[in-house]
Amino acid sequence: MNASSRSAEKAHDSTWMDHAIRAGLVAYGVVHLLVGWLALQLALGEKEDQASNSGALHYLAEQPLGGVLVWLVAIGMFLLVLWRLLEFGFGFDDESDDAKRWRKRAGSLGKAVIYGAIGWSAVQTATGSGGGKGGTDSTTAKLMQLPGGQLIVGLVGLAIIGYGGSLVYRGWTEKFREHLDAQGQSGKDGSAYVKLGKAGYIAKGVAIAVVGGLFGYAAITHDPKKSGGLDQALQTVLEQPFGQVLLVVIALGIAAYGVFCFARAKHLSR
Incomplete structure (x- = not known):
């Protein structure tokens, strides 16, 4: 294993990574709370925005200090992306079954994509560039x-x-x-x-x-x-x-x- 791989594996197992994951999970929790709130509004006929991740971020941006909060969500999501990518590269080494280990690593890569999409949506919302109707x-x-x-x-x-x-x-x-x-x-x-x-x-x-x-x-x-x-x-x-x-x-x-x-x-x- 080369020096860069050893450094990445050390980062994956570090205490600071635990703190980064915790921050990301809080941001992820905030997004889900807002999606739940918007879905409840939809159910009660009081819909104001899309009951989706992007809708939740737009709703958050409209609140006091919303721009700062959306940036914090973006940072949290990208911290989760970093965690999952390191997990994809170096995680689950204690798994004896190679097929199962790589299946779990593939799952980590998929989650990194999901977190990255939410993070990118947050950046677009924060910068006002997410208004496209694709x-x-x-x-x-x-x-x-x-x-x-x-x-x-x-x-x-x-x-x-x-x-x-x-x-x-x-x-x-x-x-x-x-x-x-x-x-x-x-x-x-x-x-x-x-x-x-x-x-x-x-x-x-x-x-x-x-x-x-x-x-x-x-x-x-x-x-x-x-x-x-x-x-x-x-x-x-x-x-x-x-x-x-x-x-x-x-x-x-x-x-x-x-x-x-x-x-x-x-x-x-x-």
């Missing part, structure tokens, strides 16, 4: 124009559904407990953290699975406008029988995930 449907349209584009969009949909399903699974089986240290899992506080995590993972997973379903429907109908992000997915939930009740439950669950992020920051285990 949207998910235009991205889907570009994919559709590629050779085998309809299949690609369908596979993207399946991948998103799979990710949503994995979150539901982690919530239902409480596998997320591994993210909390022993103190964070014990006593009344620990019981509350676990309940928040369970509700949060399941609700977030359901919302993301609906996003994947929209991509799949777009692939089947060959209509890019049928695809959509989180905001359109929540709108779709609202349009179903008992949609308002379902959306309130999902909104509260997404907010619960945000609070769980705070608990995870306090009782970090990695």
Whole structure:
């Protein structure tokens, strides 16, 4: 292992990285709390902004000192990107199964992409350069124009559904407990953290699975406008029988995930 690799691995295992992760998790929790709040407004017919990550950032920017807060969210997200990239390169060395180790590392890389997208959206919001109307449907349209584009969009949909399903699974089986240290899992506080995590993972997973379903429907109908992000997915939930009740439950669950992020920051285990 060369000197740069040793330095990167040392950084991954360092105490300052723990502090950086905690800061990032707090920022991630704030974003989810705001998404939950906007989704609740949507459910109650008082929508003011998109119930999505970008909508949450725009909502935050409109508050007192909002520009500073959005920049702090961006920094937090990029700290999480750094963590996940280091984890991709040097993490899970204690895993004896090579296939499982690389599967976990691939998951870390995927999470780095998600955090990076939120961070970049925060930078665009803070600098006022995120007002373009490209949207998910235009991205889907570009994919559709590629050779085998309809299949690609369908596979993207399946991948998103799979990710949503994995979150539901982690919530239902409480596998997320591994993210909390022993103190964070014990006593009344620990019981509350676990309940928040369970509700949060399941609700977030359901919302993301609906996003994947929209991509799949777009692939089947060959209509890019049928695809959509989180905001359109929540709108779709609202349009179903008992949609308002379902959306309130999902909104509260997404907010619960945000609070769980705070608990995870306090009782970090990695």
